[in-house]
Structure formats: C-alpha cells, structure tokens
Amino acid sequence: MEQVTLKVNGMSCGHCVKAVEGSVGELDGVNSVKVDLASGTVAVEYKSEQVTVERIKETIDEEGYEVA
Numbered sequence: 750m751e752q753v754t755l756k757v758n759g760m761s762c763g764h765c766v767k768a769v770e771g772s773v774g775e776l777d778g779v780n781s782v783k784v785d786l787a788s789g790t791v792a793v794e795y796k797s798e799q800v801t802v803e804r805i806k807e808t809i810d811e812e813g814y815e816v817a
C-alpha cells in the first residue's frame with residue numbers, strides 16, 4: 750500500500766469533500782481517501798499495482814478541482 754498527499758485547489762465545502770472522496774474512492778486500487786479542507790489536501794492510500802497517482806489526479810481534475 751502506497752500513500753500520497755495531493756494539494757488540491759478549489760475545494761471549499763462539504764459538497765466538494767463528497768465529490769472528491771466519492772470519485773477517487775470509486776477507483777479500483779484506492780483503499781482510502783481523506784480530504785482536509787483546512788489545508789486543501791487529499792490524502793490517498795492506494796495500491797500502485799492497480800492505480801497510478803496520475804489516474805488519481807485525473808479523477809480529481811474531472812470533478813472540477815485543480816491539483817496543484
């Protein structure tokens with residue numbers, strides 16, 4: 750299991766948290782995803798054999814948030 754913390758711009762409320770945690774959480778290979786609004790970060794635990802950081806970033810981008 751790998752761990753990455755991404756800085757994400759544009760998340761401001763509980764809806765954003767649900768959108769990001771929901772979409773990233775649905776990816777195969779993602780074990781857990783936790784948004785921290787105060788710091789504007791998304792912490793993800795994932796299996797690198799199943800999903801890449803690039804794919805996780807794309808998914809956040811598709812939800813309309815910018816990965817810094």
Ligand SMILES: [Cu+2]
Pocket residue numbers: 760761762763764765766
């Ligand atoms: Cu929001």
